Amino acid sequence: MDIRSLRPNDLPALVALSRDCARGETDFVLNPLWESEEELEAEFARFGIAAEDHVLVADRGDGEVVGMIGFLRQPGDSAAGIFCPIVKRGERGHGIGGELLRAAQDLATGTLGIRVLTAGIGTRNRAGYSLLTSHGFRPNQQAFLMRCDVVPRDEEPPDEDIVFEEAQPGDGEAILALFRECGFGERGPEQMQKVLGDGRHAHVVARRGDSLAGFVEIETHWPRRVWVAYVGVSRELRGHGLGSALTSWALRRRFEAGAVSGLLMLSPANRTALRAYANVGFRRHRLIDILEKSLG
Numbered sequence: 347m348d349i350r351s352l353r354p355n356d357l358p359a360l361v362a363l364s365r366d367c368a369r370g371e372t373d374f375v376l377n378p379l380w381e382s383e384e385e386l387e388a389e390f391a392r393f394g395i396a397a398e399d400h401v402l403v404a405d406r407g408d409g410e411v412v413g414m415i416g417f418l419r420q421p422g423d424s425a426a427g428i429f430c431p432i433v434k435r436g437e438r439g440h441g442i443g444g445e446l447l448r449a450a451q452d453l454a455t456g457t458l459g460i461r462v463l464t465a466g467i468g469t470r471n472r473a474g475y476s477l478l479t480s481h482g483f484r485p486n487q488q489a490f491l492m493r494c495d496v497v498p499r500d501e502e503p504p505d506e507d508i509v510f511e512e513a514q515p516g517d518g519e520a521i522l523a524l525f526r527e528c529g530f531g532e533r534g535p536e537q538m539q540k541v542l543g544d545g546r547h548a549h550v551v552a553r554r555g556d557s558l559a560g561f562v563e564i565e566t567h568w569p570r571r572v573w574v575a576y577v578g579v580s581r582e583l584r585g586h587g588l589g590s591a592l593t594s595w596a597l598r599r600r601f602e603a604g605a606v607s608g609l610l611m612l613s614p615a616n617r618t619a620l621r622a623y624a625n626v627g628f629r630r631h632r633l634i635d636i637l638e639k640s641l642g
Contacts, residue, residue, distance in 0.1 A: 347442060349449040352401035352416075357383045359411035360403070363432045375430040375474060376466025376491065376634050377418065381571070388567040392546050394421050400458070402449055404433070404442050412437040415446040417460065425462040426454070430474055443477050451481070454641060461641050469633045483637040487613070492623060493631040494608040498598045501591040503552060508559055508588070510595045513549035518542050520558040521549065521578075528578040547575070550596040552588060560588050562596040564608075572600045574610040590622040597626065 352360070364380040367373045380386040390397040397416070404413035413433040419426035428450065431443040454460035465483060467474045479485075503510055513521065522538040533541075541547050546567045552560035559580050565573040574597065579589045597608050610628065612619055 347412075347445060348405040348407055349402055349445055350405055352398050352403055352414075354398075356403055356411050357386055360401070360414050361386060363411075363414055363434065366435070367432050371468055371470040371632065372472070373474075374468030374471055374632055375432065376468075376632075377427060377429045378414075378416075378432075385568050385571075388546075389418065392565075392567040393418055395419065401429070402446060402453065404437075404446055413442045413446055415450045417450070417454065417458065417463075419460065422459070424459055425464070426458075426460045428463045428465045430465050430467050431477065438473075443474075444481075447477065447481050451641065463639045463641065465637045465639075466634045467637065469635050475635060475637075478637050481639070483639045485635055486638045487636045489634045489636060490612045490614055490620070490630050491632040491634055492610050492612055492628040494597065494623075494627040494629070495606070496627045497601045498594040498627050500598055501594040504587045504591055505554075507554055509553045510550060510592060511553065512599075513542065513551045513561065515539075515542060517549070517551055517558065517561075521551070521561045521563075524558055524561055524578045524580060525576065527581065528576075530576055530578070548572075548596070548600065550592060550599070552579075552592050554583075559583050560592050562592050564596060564600060566600065569603070570605055571607050571609060572597070572605050574608055585618075587622075587625075590625045593623070594626045 361380050361383055364378040367375055368379060380389065401414060401416035403411045406412055413431060414429065415431045416429040417426040431446040433442045454463065465478055467478065518538045522533060522535060525533055542549060546565065548564045548566050550562050551558055561578050563576040565575050574593060577589045577593050610623065612623065
């Protein structure tokens with residue numbers, strides 16, 4: 347079995363592997379989730395990295411791809427998400443997954459400078475879970491992958507003095523302030539402006555007079571299956587349905603633009619958010635184990 351770097355003509359085989367794993371709970375992995383070659387290419391384009399540098403495939407020696415593994419990360423970042431090893435059904439049970447995982451870790455430490463790996467795998471994918479833990483991955487947390495396949499209602503703002511609309515380029519500073527207030531992580535002004543104008547994100551806001559009461563950020567690199575990335579509401583307006591109404595309003599516009607489903611990740615412990623997203627139309631699709639490994 348030859349473990350080698352991805353080649354352009356391998357893309358159809360990788361998409362077929364991805365789609366096969368997404369069908370059943372016992373095979374499910376969080377990444378990859380590609381349904382087309384366009385989605386595969388868009389995945390790497392949004393991170394600004396080359397798939398050929400970050401993906402390995404298992405080749406039987408005749409050019410037929412029977413397995414894959416890879417990484418997603420920001421350029422030069424020492425932390426990465428790993429595509430869990432996927433092996434073609436008829437080729438399983440021969441150690442190919444282990445070969446891929448060992449080769450990927452060698453690539454990570456020897457060439458890419460990756461030191462921390464995060465993997466997401468369906469809780470019923472026992473074989474995949476056992477493979478990862480046997481290579482030193484340890485469970486960190488669980489998350490729901492939620493999916494909305496119905497067009498959300500066209501919600502009205504919960505208060506008459508609030509207006510929903512598409513974000514404007516000048517909203518970057520106010521969105522960033524709310525982003526930080528909600529504790530979503532590190533993001534600077536330059537990155538905020540880039541996200542607003544990169545063509546791979548959609549933002550809507552809730553305005554209350556001259557202030558920003560809320561925002562929704564949606565990743566649109568997969569136009570037919572968009573991801574709800576962040577929903578932020580100012581402290582004084584939380585608990586009144588503003589977040590779910592704004593999410594519904596934002597997601598409906600993505601459906602009108604051609605999306606057929608929406609996706610998001612959520613902690614099972616966040617009961618309030620679970621109820622809010624259920625009101626939008628999201629349903630629990632898969633329960634995911636998140637595992638991590640330090641490569642030292």
